[in-house]
Amino acid sequence: MAGTIKPMLVVLIAVVSIMSVVPEGEAAIGCGTVVSYLNPCLPYVTGKGALGGCCNGIKSLYAMAKTTPDKQSVCNCLKSLAGSTSGVNLSKAAGLPSQCGLKIPYKISPSTDCSKVQ
Numbered sequence: 001m002a003g004t005i006k007p008m009l010v011v012l013i014a015v016v017s018i019m020s021v022v023p024e025g026e027a028a029i030g031c032g033t034v035v036s037y038l039n040p041c042l043p044y045v046t047g048k049g050a051l052g053g054c055c056n057g058i059k060s061l062y063a064m065a066k067t068t069p070d071k072q073s074v075c076n077c078l079k080s081l082a083g084s085t086s087g088v089n090l091s092k093a094a095g096l097p098s099q100c101g102l103k104i105p106y107k108i109s110p111s112t113d114c115s116k117v118q
């Protein structure tokens with residue numbers, strides 16, 4: 001039980017805090033949110049495990065990122081994560097969206113130019 005409740009709580013808290021804290025019209029998605037959604041992906045991108053719940057996290061994240069500031073904010077987080085998390089296999093990270101059946105107009109990589117994301 002505890003194993004399924006905790007991730008749900010994390011998502012719930014992230015969603016509630018976004019809705020309550022951030023004024024409309026500004027980038028709503030902080031890096032903390034991105035990290036909490038992508039935690040299930042870590043075993044996969046570091047080559048230690050299977051995809052698991054990773055795609056659900058990514059899909060929720062991209063469903064949330066509707067505006068350009070949101071997308072750029074998510075992009076910047078992914079970029080810094082890809083560059084700062086040790087042991088990340090960048091080709092696996094870049095291939096995540098297609099693994100999950102998503103079409104994303106940029107690659108997850110430390111060299112992504114997030115200012116071009118629309």
Ligand SMILES: *[C@@H]1O[C@H](CO)[C@@H](O)[C@H](O)[C@H]1NC(C)=O
Nearest residue numbers: 046047088089090091092093
């Ligand atoms: C990264 O993942 C790809 C695809 O699974 C694999 O072919 C490659 O050897 C991996 N690279 C490293 C540095 O582990």
